[in-house]
Amino acid sequence: MTPSSPTLLIFSGLPGSGKTLLAQELARQLNAVYVRIDSIEQRLRKSQIVGEDLKDAGYRVAYAIAEDNLRLGRGVIADSVNPIEITRQAWLDVASRTGAHPVEVEVQCSDITEHRRRVENREADIPGLQLPNWDQVLSRNYESWDRPHLVIDTATRSVEENVEIIRHHMALQKKSGMRPELPS
Secondary structure (H helix, E strand, O other), rough: OOOOOOOOEEEEEEOOOOOOHHHHHHHHHHHOOOEEHHHHHHHHHOOOOOOOOOOOHHHHHHHHHHHHHHHHHOOOOEEEEOOOHHHHHHHHHHHHHOEEEEEEEEEEEHHHHHHHHHHHHOOOOOOOOOOHHHHHHHOOOOOOOOOEEEEEOOOOOOOOHHHHHHHHHHHHHHHHHOOOOOOO
């Protein structure tokens, strides 16, 4: 990994936490390739190639798209719940295979009332996508992190403020060429 290596920005977080807003804004600002698991999985469902249980098909497609673009030197922003260590490690493996600089960002909404309001009031921006309800968000398997990563709380800061924090963190990581220890 060199200072000129492309960045793989890996977003994680429960539905309704605000990760898509942040990921899309960063993709615009950085002119990066934007890879969204929800979009991929909805297209796979619509194709009828796979059944309703996609297993890991959406993630595998996303890894391939990200890898192709990173090899071309393009920065990639991956937007997914990324709930388990296996998927988190798979993103890091993509970065390793391509020489990309990985930046892991977990997006949270610490205000439970606000998080619930978001989940219950949002509308799908992908045709046909069934958004999870609050009970489904609460019962989702979401494993704790076992390594340092950037944690962004969307309950306490605006999209603009959070984007600035992420960009500052990316610059520090890239400049140092390593993954700094972060409080989570």
